[in-house]
Amino acid sequence: MDLKNNxxxxxxxxNEKEETRKVEDKVEDPxxxxxxxxxxxxxxxxxxxxxKKGFAVVKRTSRKGNDGEVESLTVACNRAGKQQIKASNSxxxxxxxxxxxxxxxxxxxxxxxxxxKSMELDHNHGLSPSKTQFYKCNRVLKPHVxxxxxxxxxxxxxxNKSFNSLVVEAGxxxxxxxxxxxxxxHMETDNSSxxxxxxxxxxxxxxxxxxxxxxxxxxxxxxxxxxxxxxTYLLNKYSMPFAPFVGVNHHGQSIxxxxxxxxxEDTDTFRWLFESWLTCMSxxxxxxxxxxxxxxxxxxxQIVFPKARHRWCLWHILKKMPEKFKRYREYISxxxxxxxxxYDSLTKEEFEERWGRYYWVPASxxxxxxxxxxxxxxxxxINAFFDGYVHHQTTLKEFVEQYDKALxxxxxxxxxxxxxxxxxxxxxxxxxxxxxxxxxxxxxAKYKEFRKELLGKVCCNFSxxxxxxxxxxxxxxxxxAFGENSQHATFLVYFNKDTNEVNCNFRFFEFRGIxxxxxxxxxxxxxxxxxxxKYILKRWCRNIKRSHTKVRINYDNRLVKPKTQRFDxxxxxxxxxxxxxxxSEDKCEKVVTRIFELKGExxxxxxxxxxxxxxxxxIPTDSTLCGDDLVISNETKNIxxxxxxxxxxxxxxxxxxxxxxxxxxxxxxxKKKKKTKYLLTIIVYIL
Numbered sequence: 001m002d003l004k005n006n007x008x009x010x011x012x013x014x015n016e017k018e019e020t021r022k023v024e025d026k027v028e029d030p031x032x033x034x035x036x037x038x039x040x041x042x043x044x045x046x047x048x049x050x051x052k053k054g055f056a057v058v059k060r061t062s063r064k065g066n067d068g069e070v071e072s073l074t075v076a077c078n079r080a081g082k083q084q085i086k087a088s089n090s091x092x093x094x095x096x097x098x099x100x101x102x103x104x105x106x107x108x109x110x111x112x113x114x115x116x117k118s119m120e121l122d123h124n125h126g127l128s129p130s131k132t133q134f135y136k137c138n139r140v141l142k143p144h145v146x147x148x149x150x151x152x153x154x155x156x157x158x159x160n161k162s163f164n165s166l167v168v169e170a171g172x173x174x175x176x177x178x179x180x181x182x183x184x185x186h187m188e189t190d191n192s193s194x195x196x197x198x199x200x201x202x203x204x205x206x207x208x209x210x211x212x213x214x215x216x217x218x219x220x221x222x223x224x225x226x227x228x229x230x231x232t233y234l235l236n237k238y239s240m241p242f243a244p245f246v247g248v249n250h251h252g253q254s255i256x257x258x259x260x261x262x263x264x265e266d267t268d269t270f271r272w273l274f275e276s277w278l279t280c281m282s283x284x285x286x287x288x289x290x291x292x293x294x295x296x297x298x299x300x301x302q303i304v305f306p307k308a309r310h311r312w313c314l315w316h317i318l319k320k321m322p323e324k325f326k327r328y329r330e331y332i333s334x335x336x337x338x339x340x341x342x343y344d345s346l347t348k349e350e351f352e353e354r355w356g357r358y359y360w361v362p363a364s365x366x367x368x369x370x371x372x373x374x375x376x377x378x379x380x381x382i383n384a385f386f387d388g389y390v391h392h393q394t395t396l397k398e399f400v401e402q403y404d405k406a407l408x409x410x411x412x413x414x415x416x417x418x419x420x421x422x423x424x425x426x427x428x429x430x431x432x433x434x435x436x437x438x439x440x441x442x443x444x445a446k447y448k449e450f451r452k453e454l455l456g457k458v459c460c461n462f463s464x465x466x467x468x469x470x471x472x473x474x475x476x477x478x479x480x481a482f483g484e485n486s487q488h489a490t491f492l493v494y495f496n497k498d499t500n501e502v503n504c505n506f507r508f509f510e511f512r513g514i515x516x517x518x519x520x521x522x523x524x525x526x527x528x529x530x531x532x533x534k535y536i537l538k539r540w541c542r543n544i545k546r547s548h549t550k551v552r553i554n555y556d557n558r559l560v561k562p563k564t565q566r567f568d569x570x571x572x573x574x575x576x577x578x579x580x581x582x583x584s585e586d587k588c589e590k591v592v593t594r595i596f597e598l599k600g601e602x603x604x605x606x607x608x609x610x611x612x613x614x615x616x617x618x619i620p621t622d623s624t625l626c627g628d629d630l631v632i633s634n635e636t637k638n639i640x641x642x643x644x645x646x647x648x649x650x651x652x653x654x655x656x657x658x659x660x661x662x663x664x665x666x667x668x669x670x671k672k673k674k675k676t677k678y679l680l681t682i683i684v685y686i687l
Contacts, residue, residue: 027052030105030121036114039073042107046075047137054127055079056135060104069109072117076104078135079125099125139178141186143567149183159184195258197276208269210276212258215411218548220257220281223247223539226371227257228290228313229297231265241265245277248371250540251417251445256407257281261399270300278304288368309368369510371539418549420444421542429455433529434520438536446540449514456517457524463490470497474525476518491518500532513537 027048036042046057060076080103083096105119132138141149145166152162163180170176196211212220224247231241244259258280260273278285288309291297301310421443428435429451438450456478463475474493494503502523508516515535523531538544581587 030116030119032116032118034116035110035112036107036116038113039070042073042075042114046105050077050135051132051138052129054129054132055103055123056132056137058137072106072108073114074104074106077101077123078137079123080104101125133174133177134179139182141178141182143563144571145178145183146186147564147567147571149187153187159187195280197279199272208260208262208272210258210260210273210280212277212280213407213551215548215551216255216257217280218551219247219249219255219546220284222546222548223249223255223371224257224281224284225287226289226369226373227286228373230292230313231262231294231297232292243273248373249414250542250544250546251414251421251443252449253414253417253445254410255414256410265294265296267296267299267303270297271303274300274304290373311368369513371513415549417443417445418542426451432524434523434531437530441536441542442540443542446514449512453508453515453517454520457521460517460521462521462525471495472497474522476521478518493518493522495522495526497526500526500528501534509535513540 050057056078060074063072065071079099079101081098106117199208231243240261245257249255285305463477466473472495476491492505502519
C-alpha cells in the first residue's frame, strides 16, 4: 500500500512539473505592432518564443540616433549568417552551426517604448523545442548559483560535485538552465585579465601549466625589459619545479611577472613555457634574461627570444669553485686570481681568451641594461614569499588557491615602499644641487644607490686629460674602493662639451641605470650642477603613475564586490525568516505572498525605468580566456592529475641543492656529530 502511494505521489510531482512547464511555455505568437517596455523585455519575450518553437535568438544588429540612444534593434535566429571556415586542413575543421537563416524580428523605438515593425518567421533548418535548453542564450547562471559555486570552490569542493548538488536541488538536469561547462567557465573567467595556458599528455594528464595575474601582466609593461628565470624550487607533491619570471621594480625589489609549473626540464618544455609567457605579454619579449647554465634552457631562449641578451647567473658559476678547485693545493690562490679577473676586468679584451665569457663575465655583458641584476637569486627571493603557504605535499589545486595569498606579501612590501617614498625623504648628505635633483625624483632605494656613488667621488682623482675637439678624455684613478680585492683602478671617461654627454668604460649606468662616481667626478669638474634628463631613468622615479599598482590584489576578490555583499546580506535575512516560519503553513504562505508582491513591484519599476544599457554582440558563454582574446571552445576537457614522481623518504629541501651545498651540509653534520660525541665523553667522565 505504501509503495503504491509513493508511486502515486511521484506521478503527481511529475504531472505538476509538466503542468508548470506548459504554463511557462505558454507565450503568444509575435505580430506586427506588438509593444515592449524595454530591450530586456524584447529579449525575454523572443527567448521564450524561441524556446516554444525550438530555436535560439541573438541580438543581430542595432542602430543609434543622434542622441546616442538605440533607435532600432534586430533580433535574429542564432543560425543566421555565413559559415566561417578558419582551419586550412579540412580534416581538422570544426563543426559549423550557421545556415544563413533569414528568420528575424525588427523592433524600433516609439513613444510608448518599443514596437515590432517587421518580421520573418520561416527558418531554413530544423526546429526542436526539446533541445532549447542547450542553446547559449538559454544557459544563464543566476547570482545565487554563482555564489554557491564560489563558496564551494573556496571550501575545496570539486566542480563536478558542486554541479551535481545543483542538479539534485533542481530535480534533474532538464530543470537546470545551464550546463556544467557554464559553471566551469564562470569560475575560469572571474578575472578577465588572468591568463593561463595548460599542456596535457596524450592520456589527458596535466603536463605543464603557466599563468599570470592582472598585476603581473601590467607590471611587465614597466619592468619586463630585464628578467631572471629559475627552476630550482620544488613545492608540490608531484615534484614539479616552480618556474617564476622575475623582474625588478622601481624600488629595486623583486616583482613576479608570471610563473609556471613544469613536468620536465628539456628544450621542448622550456620552449612551451617561454612561448606561453610571450603570448601572455602580447608578443613583447624581454631585452635581457638571466638563467643558470642549463643547456636546454639556453637552446629554448635562442629559439623563442632570439634578440634577447642572455647571460648566466654569476652566483651559480662562482659557487662551483670549491667543487672544481678544492682538491688543489693552491685553491686559495686560484680563488683569489679568478675573482680578480672576474670582478676587475673592464673590457672584453681582458677576457678574450677565457672560456664561456660571453654569457657570464661582467665585462662582456655591461653593454646591456640589466637593472643591476647579475644572478637568479631574485627568482629565489620570490620563492621565499611562498614559504609558509605551500609545502612538499601541496597539490596543484591548493597551490593555485594559495597563489594570491602568498603574492600579497610582495605587493604589500611594494606599496609600503611607495608610501615611504611619497610621504618622506632622506636628507641630502651634501649641498650639491645634483644630489638634491636625484633626491626629489628617485625612490628612496634608488636615491641611496646614487648617493653611494656621489660619496664615492672622494676616492677618485684626475690622472690625465686629453682634448679632441668637443670630446675630452679623462683618466680617473680610483683608490681603495673598486672590485673585491683591487685597491687601485683606472677608468676612462669621455665628455662631449656640446651635448653634455658623458661615457665611462666602467659602464655602470648602462649596466645598472645609476650614474657612476667616475662620471660624477667629471660632471663636477665641468661645473655641471644638474645632470641631463637622459641620465634620470623613468624606471626609478617615485612620482610616476604605474598601471600595475592600480590593479587590485585580493585572493578572494569576489567577496568584496558590492553585488556579492548585497546578495549575502539578503540571503542571510531570507534564511533567518525561513527558519522562523518553516513549521507554520500560514506563516510560510504569508512570507511567500509578500515576496511575490515585492517581486512584482520591482519588475514594474524596471519596466517603467526601461534599460539604458548598450547593445553588444552576443558572446558565447563557453569561452576559455587566452590572453586578451576569447577563444571559443566547444568541449569541456577533464583534467587528470600529473604523474607523481615517487621519491624515497621525505624531500630534504624545497630547493634543489647543488653538489657543493650537499657537501657543505654533510661537513656541518659531521662537525655537529663530532661536537656531540665530545660533549658526551666529557659528561661521562664527570659522572
